[in-house]
Amino acid sequence: MSRIAFRAAGVSVPGSGAQAEETVLLRPLTLELTEPRVAVIGANGSGKSTLLRLVNGLTRPTTGSVEVDGLDSVARARDVRRKVGFLFTDPLSQLVMPVVAEDVELSLRATVRDGRERRAAALRALGAVGIAHLADRSIYDISGGERQLAALASVLAAGQDILVADEPTTLLDLRNNALLQDTIHGLPQQVLYATHDLEFAARADRALVVDGGVVVFDGPAASAVEHYRSLALAGGGR
Numbered sequence: 349m350s351r352i353a354f355r356a357a358g359v360s361v362p363g364s365g366a367q368a369e370e371t372v373l374l375r376p377l378t379l380e381l382t383e384p385r386v387a388v389i390g391a392n393g394s395g396k397s398t399l400l401r402l403v404n405g406l407t408r409p410t411t412g413s414v415e416v417d418g419l420d421s422v423a424r425a426r427d428v429r430r431k432v433g434f435l436f437t438d439p440l441s442q443l444v445m446p447v448v449a450e451d452v453e454l455s456l457r458a459t460v461r462d463g464r465e466r467r468a469a470a471l472r473a474l475g476a477v478g479i480a481h482l483a484d485r486s487i488y489d490i491s492g493g494e495r496q497l498a499a500l501a502s503v504l505a506a507g508q509d510i511l512v513a514d515e516p517t518t519l520l521d522l523r524n525n526a527l528l529q530d531t532i533h534g535l536p537q538q539v540l541y542a543t544h545d546l547e548f549a550a551r552a553d554r555a556l557v558v559d560g561g562v563v564v565f566d567g568p569a570a571s572a573v574e575h576y577r578s579l580a581l582a583g584g585g586r
């Protein structure tokens with residue numbers, strides 16, 4: 349399994365206009381993640397995406413550092429991106445080709461040279477998430493949930509060591525939610541995912557609760573869900 353290490357990694361943004369003080373998005377965080385499935389839960393705006401985006405260098409730490417299998421996310425950004433696939437909440441931020449199968453084929457370009465084999469591999473990847481029948485459809489003419497599954501197929505086709513997924517079930521109906529969860533839980537690679545779906549979070553091997561830019565709980569997923577529920581009921585963790 350891979351190792352994601354946060355070493356006093358924090359993120360702040362400078363103040364602007366009337367607000368001279370900087371805003372802290374994530375307070376310095378030190379922990380190592382080696383478990384196969386790690387969930388991140390917390391209220392809207394608590395800092396979950398910021399934490400996730402640090403892992404593949406989409407966001408740079410303004411203090412401390414983040415390492416993926418010993419590679420610094422800033423100094424070795426390209427190598428880290430090769431290792432870490434990122435699934436965005438909004439699939440349209442991710443899908444770059446106009447047709448579903450073409451997008452998956454693009455992810456396979458580096459590993460499958462032959463065009464026919466690439467097409468066959470793309471169809472298998474789409475089949476694995478239940479949407480092989482959408483292979484030739486425009487990414488604009490499918491539903492939001494179908495797009496989310498297409499984006500998952502594309503990111504998985506790239507075959508990276510780690511998958512970071514930011515609220516991957518948001519657009520999915522019950523059946524596809526279950527399909528996505530089972531797919532993610534069946535993957536050989538390490539997966540770090542943020543979610544508002546507490547049942548999904550509870551399936552992880554470890555979970556972090558983020559509140560106001562601070563990881564306020566780190567431990568077994570079931571306990572993390574309980575912690576988050578009591579935080580929300582107490583008026584925090586909204």
Ligand SMILES: Nc1ncnc2c1ncn2[C@@H]1O[C@H](COP(=O)(O)OP(=O)(O)OP(=O)(O)O)[C@@H](O)[C@H]1O
Pocket residue numbers: 361371373390391392393394395396397398399
């Ligand atoms: N570039 C930025 N400049 C200023 N504030 C930012 C910036 N990026 C994010 N924020 C703020 O940082 C906080 C944390 O954002 P983040 O996207 O990490 O939250 P989140 O927990 O993923 O939320 P959600 O559940 O709504 O997706 C939010 O209040 C957000 O508005």
